[in-house]
Amino acid sequence: MPRIIIDCPATGEAVPTGHRTQDFDLAAVIEPRSFRCPVCHEVHTWRGADARIEEGVAHAAAHGASPH
Ligand SMILES: [Zn+2]
Secondary structure: OOEEEEEOOOOOOEEEEEEEOOOOOHHHOOOOEEEEOOOOOOEEEEOOOOOEEOOOHHHHHHHOOOOO
């Protein structure tokens, strides 16, 4: 299952919220949810509108495999 990610407001990095798309429908997340960011270790709040579904994990792996 793809992970639900947000952009960390402190570093701009995409960070996983700890939830997956099976947990809930993003469009239904209208109340702010908080989680501790694994990148900057601050607590961020997010809503469905702020989040997105992680994609292209295999694509990212292939990207690093380019010949040198
Ligand atoms: Zn953060």
